[in-house]
Amino acid sequence: MCKDTIVIREIEAKDNPKIAKAIRNVLIEMGVPKVGTAYEDSALDCMTETYDAPKKAYFVVEDGDAIIGGAGISPLDNYEGNICELQKMYFMPQARGKGLGSEMMEKCLDFAKQAGFSQCYLETLPYMDDARKLYRKVGFKSIDKPLGNTGHYSCTVWMLKDL
Known part of the structure; x- marks a missing residue:
């Protein structure tokens, strides 16, 4: 894999099975619980349709025919306010350590700003050290309790960033 062949772009329908498989593989690799996390989200199997709405976007990392990562922005579920959520940001092992996480964050946060959100929220797990470092x-800061209700009750680290 050469960084010159990698593209970050908006998701297309043909990507649905590839990104679902990539996300589930990363979650299994990381030992993430299958309940109370993105693993059981029905949206994983229809990501294009899920993010085809105002103020929503999902971006994939493509290397040739392979989808090796992705991340999205969506209004925060069950929350009254102008906060979006960074969602389903996962990278296959071959995509890590190449600066793609920073590129993806920039793309997602730029979209969030353009969509008019004032803050971005995320949930993660305490042992996902590299993700928390990124x-x-x-500019994300830890907060004491979850916002909204994403259904991801197994995620016990909550972070917020002003946009």
Whole structure:
């Protein structure tokens, strides 16, 4: 894999099975519980349709015919306010350590700003150290309790960033 062949772009219908498989593989690799996390989200199997709405976007990392990662922005579920959520940001092992996480964060946060959100929220797990390091690097701060109700009750680390 050469970084020159990697593209970050909006999701297309043909990507649905590939991104679902990539996300589930990463979650299994990381030992994430299958309940109370993105693993059981029905949206995983229809990501294009899920993000085909105002103020929503999902981006994939494509290397040739392979989808090796992705992340999205959506209004925060069950929350009254102008906050979006960074959702389903996962990268296959071959996509890690190449600066793609930073590129993806920039793309997602730029979209969130353009969509008019004032803050971005995320949920993660305490043992996802590299992810938390990246989130802190771009300005996310830990908060004491979850916002909204995403259904991801197994995620016990909550972070927020002003846009």
